[in-house]
Amino acid sequence: MTLLLDIAPFISPVSPHATGSEIYKRFQAEPDTLAIAVVDSEDRPLGLIERNAFLVQMAAQYGYALWAKRAVSHLMKTDPVIADGDVTVAEFCGRILEERPSELLHGFIVTCGGRYAGVGTALALLQATGAAASAHAQEMSRLAQETQEALAAKGRFLAVMSHEIRTPLNGVLAVAEILRRKAKSPELAPLVDTILESGGVLLRLLNDALDLSRAEASGLALDEAPVAVATLLDDASGLWAAQAELKGLAFEARYEGLSGVWALADAGRLRQVLNNLVGNAVKFTESGRVDVRVGCAVEAGHVRLWGEVTDTGPGIPAERLGDIFEPFHQTEQGLRQGGAGLGLAVCRQIVERMNGTIAAASEGRGARFRFEVPLHQLQEPAEAAPAEAADERTTEALHVLIADDNETNRMVARTLCEMFGCTSECVEDGAQAVIAAATGQFDLILMDVKMPVMDGVEATRRIRSRSDAVSQVPILALTANADPADAAFYRCCGMNGVVEKPVKPERLLAAMNAVLTLAEAA
Structure with a gap:
């Protein structure tokens, strides 16, 4: 001063x-x-x-x-x-x-x-105010840098914690899924379902926290690809209709846009927004109905996509409407129902990352959430030949190498391979995987990424650097690193596909069939 x-x-x-x-x-x-x-x-x-x-x-x-x-x-x-x-x-x-x-x-x-x-003098004033402005600018720059560094540190912390939590969670959910498929006792079924449901809630919270951290650090990535706009509603309809029925709620999901409209969009993120909004509506509505609508308008080569979710729940107090999309802000009903208050904050970050808008309205009882995003219109792609269904292709007689430093993860992968009719062998680090792969005995490698001695990326590079047939063996990354940028990096390093932990049996089987089909076609 x-x-x-x-x-x-x-x-x-x-x-x-x-x-x-x-x-x-x-x-x-x-x-x-x-x-x-x-x-x-x-x-x-x-x-x-x-x-x-x-x-x-x-x-x-x-x-x-x-x-x-x-x-x-x-x-x-x-x-x-x-x-x-x-x-x-x-x-x-x-x-x-x-x-x-x-x-x-x-x-x-x-x-x-x-x-x-x-x-x-005027000169002294100019020098003083100029110096003050410069000092203020430097201070603001320093604070901005420190803030960015803090956000990046928080992002790294959450990424590490995400990996460490996903590893044991992979064991819990995968073993529960195996039990559900193998257990014959009807008395065990509801217990296993509870494990899977609770683990799923934990996984969604983990994903929301990680997404929010990425968004704050400007690292929320969009994976855009051609998508039929009308199909964006399929997930929300199939996932939540049964949940609403169990609560005795009327549930309707309908598409109100033009048919055959294609756009360039991150369908996964858009479905994440819809699922969060619909999930909240079903969760907080005790009686009445939940309505979900998705539509679009085509204007000069652009698609204006909108989604709207309305319910007959308790509504949102007027004084809370302004901060409902802020992290950890919840209504009294939300606090009673539980949850971290991250879902709507993630929805806002995703929609704003797409240059769209999202808003909430409530008049007395009931709430309405609506979002709009602008998308680039695409021509409908030529009809591709129908892909062979993943569960119709056989994996029998395959010999699989499993590389993972975690004993539970090795047991899960081994059990799933047995369920798919495969034989398998396990190693505990990348160096052992390179040695085992050199024998030429394996049709497929399931490779963890973070391992001691040698990680999965380096092991993959060494296998790919060989001059014999071993260099072409399909390699699937089984990883707790959920960032899309990581998955892209693994593919650049020679891996044929990525399966995220916690591993779901159907996803692993589909990924195995996909990389094996590509290997046969090469």
């Missing part, structure tokens, strides 16, 4: 009886002096002599002869701005701008206790 005393040097004042020639000599001898104060015998300010104005007067025809012997009381500015030295530069500039803006171009007198203390 810069005070006027800090920028106003003490320049020896003169009495009102000093002559013009004395002042002239002062200005000649002191080229850096821009103004001289005139004070009385008790150092109280009377006026100010400004260098430029004075020298102009003295340079005029007859000026020196006319004014050289006259008292400066006839030459001085009698109404200069006078300010106390304890006033800050910012306060002083604000006051002068409001009261006497033209005076900012002139000098001013600074006092302390009513007595002369120094002379300030």
